[in-house]
Amino acid sequence: MDDMYREFILDHYKNPRHHGELDPADISYQDDNPLCGDVIRIDLRVDKDNRIIESAFSGQGCAISQASASMLMEEIQGKSLDEIKEFSREDILQMLGIELGPVRLKCAMLSLKVLKVGAYGVQDWVDDE
Amino acid sequence: MSLVELDSGKIRAEFPALSREIRPGVPLVYLDTTATSQKPLRVLEAMERYYRWHNANVHRGIHTLAEEATAEFEGARTKIAEFIGAQDSREVIFTRNATEAINLVAKTWGSSNLKEGDRIVVSEMEHHSNLVPWQMLSAEQGLEINVLPVTEQGELDLREWERLLNKEPKIVCFTHMSNVLGTLNPVAEMCAQARDAGAVSVVDGAQSAPHLPVDVRAIGADFFAFSGHKMCGPTGGGVLWGRAKLLNEMPPFLGGGDMIKRVQMTGFEPNEIPYKFEAGTPSICEAIGLGAAVEYLESVGMESIWKHEQELISYALEGLGEINGITVYGPEAHKRGGVASFTLEGVHPHDIAQVLDRDGVAVRAGHHCAMPLHTKLNVVATARASFYLYNTQDEVDLLVEGIGRVRDMFR
Numbered sequence: 436m437d438d439m440y441r442e443f444i445l446d447h448y449k450n451p452r453h454h455g456e457l458d459p460a461d462i463s464y465q466d467d468n469p470l471c472g473d474v475i476r477i478d479l480r481v482d483k484d485n486r487i488i489e490s491a492f493s494g495q496g497c498a499i500s501q502a503s504a505s506m507l508m509e510e511i512q513g514k515s516l517d518e519i520k521e522f523s524r525e526d527i528l529q530m531l532g533i534e535l536g537p538v539r540l541k542c543a544m545l546s547l548k549v550l551k552v553g554a555y556g557v558q559d560w561v562d563d564e
Numbered sequence: 565m566s567l568v569e570l571d572s573g574k575i576r577a578e579f580p581a582l583s584r585e586i587r588p589g590v591p592l593v594y595l596d597t598t599a600t601s602q603k604p605l606r607v608l609e610a611m612e613r614y615y616r617w618h619n620a621n622v623h624r625g626i627h628t629l630a631e632e633a634t635a636e637f638e639g640a641r642t643k644i645a646e647f648i649g650a651q652d653s654r655e656v657i658f659t660r661n662a663t664e665a666i667n668l669v670a671k672t673w674g675s676s677n678l679k680e681g682d683r684i685v686v687s688e689m690e691h692h693s694n695l696v697p698w699q700m701l702s703a704e705q706g707l708e709i710n711v712l713p714v715t716e717q718g719e720l721d722l723r724e725w726e727r728l729l730n731k732e733p734k735i736v737c738f739t740h741m742s743n744v745l746g747t748l749n750p751v752a753e754m755c756a757q758a759r760d761a762g763a764v765s766v767v768d769g770a771q772s773a774p775h776l777p778v779d780v781r782a783i784g785a786d787f788f789a790f791s792g793h794k795m796c797g798p799t800g801g802g803v804l805w806g807r808a809k810l811l812n813e814m815p816p817f818l819g820g821g822d823m824i825k826r827v828q829m830t831g832f833e834p835n836e837i838p839y840k841f842e843a844g845t846p847s848i849c850e851a852i853g854l855g856a857a858v859e860y861l862e863s864v865g866m867e868s869i870w871k872h873e874q875e876l877i878s879y880a881l882e883g884l885g886e887i888n889g890i891t892v893y894g895p896e897a898h899k900r901g902g903v904a905s906f907t908l909e910g911v912h913p914h915d916i917a918q919v920l921d922r923d924g925v926a927v928r929a930g931h932h933c934a935m936p937l938h939t940k941l942n943v944v945a946t947a948r949a950s951f952y953l954y955n956t957q958d959e960v961d962l963l964v965e966g967i968g969r970v971r972d973m974f975r
């Protein structure tokens with residue numbers, strides 16, 4: 436548990452990267468986790484090959500949800516939407532480098548859910564808790 | 565009754581869970597009683613004794629075990645009736661919890677007494693269990709829900725209350741004590757006013773019955789619901805108290821064994837109260853456990869427990885108030901019970917709870933099943949510390965120090 440608030444997670448929480456909104460954006464999607472009140476919105480700009488040229492997230496929530504969104508934004512820079520489709524829960528956990536219980540796992544996965552649903556529609560999201 | 569200072573060493577020794585450590589060297593500081601209380605040995609022992617020694621189904625049994633089990637089960641009902649000042653133990657109906665008790669009223673009294681266009685008053689500080697059943701009933705029957713708002717001070721808006729009563733609602737539903745703000749509502753006055761206005765009153769006692777002396781007749785409610793697990797009893801044992809006259813007029817709740825007097829292939833005749841509302845084999849062990857719990861609480865003294873919690877909440881509000889960036893919700897100490905919900909600037913309540921857990925301090929974070937109230941407070945979630953007879957000022961100090969560390973970590 437001590438691990439959960441490692442310096443670099445707190446750093447992403449306090450100084451989020453790619454934070455804000457894009458206007459105009461090619462893809463925008465927002466979702467929340469009403470249980471905790473975490474909200475995440477992601478805006479993307481893509482080029483003609485569906486590669487992400489710019490991304491931004493906004494919203495509010497706990498350190499885990501916000502830090503994971505911030506890291507995810509860095510991670511997807513320059514990737515194609517097809518590559519994003521391959522992103523899994525393991526990738527997020529690896530990115531965070533911590534272990535999470537079921538409640539906090541939901542917090543960590545919110546940004547990935549928003550990203551995938553935004554890019555591909557709801558049917559592609561499987562909530563694999 | 566004389567007010568005795570609680571002997572916290574003696575009390576804590578009764579609760580095995582309180583002596584455990586969260587990690588080596590880090591003792592548990594349990595501040596989540598509002599969600600569920602810890603259980604004293606004598607409750608655990610009463611339950612074990614039933615299963616080891618008396619176990620049998622209740623009612624209609626001729627053999628010795630069945631008679632003993634029935635005596636224990638009905639004995640628990642009598643103890644609980646006395647504990648809440650009920651005139652008649654037949655007014656005590658065993659349910660799974662407060663939620664089921666309130667649903668019972670909505671499904672039976674509600675569906676047989678309300679018609680399209682009738683008004684229900686529900687307060688804005690309700691736990692979802694005293695809101696959603698009324699929303700469901702409204703959707704079924706086309707009722708109108710009138711919201712009794714909460715003021716800036718975290719109290720019920722009593723001027724609005726009078727205005728709403730003038731619109732002649734059929735039923736009014738409010739909590740005795742808020743599980744988020746701790747607010748103690750003036751239920752006796754409100755029930756009297758409701759009665760004058762011709763409305764039936766449903767009081768959610770889930771947070772009052774565990775913490776202060778409750779006398780349902782003095783309160784003057786028509787229905788009063790509570791959960792045993794928040795008052796030293798086991799989960800799965802709750803109570804609906806209702807006025808015998810109303811209960812007698814209500815249709816049954818669930819159908820099955822025990823709730824009937826006579827059955828033919830073409831119909832049935834319902835049983836007398838309370839059995840009319842207790843279909844199927846009841847939670848026998850849980851009822852016995854709750855009986856032991858109220859006996860335990862009475863042996864300590866409800867006045868003493870309430871006074872102890874008043875001291876803890878005053879002390880806690882002082883300590884919390886000194887933390888930079890904290891917002892504590894709800895009224896002043898003398899208007900509330902031992903519950904303190906708060907937010908810390910720049911830190912999500914989940915993170916507060918998670919970091920405190922590292923120090924062994926168990927608090928809850930979220931909307932505490934009161935989403936509309938959180939909307940009113942303009943926050944998505946709060947962290948909540950709550951106190952009971954077994955908590956101490958030292959534990960309050962650990963809470964306050966812990967929150968200080970959370971703040972430093974996120975600075």
Ligand SMILES: Cc1ncc(COP(=O)(O)O)c(C=O)c1O
Pocket residue numbers: 598599661662663664691693694739741742743768770771791933
């Ligand atoms: C005020 C209040 N009402 C009702 C309930 C519901 O209790 P239960 O879940 O045991 O039915 C709670 C529990 O948190 C509560 O605090």
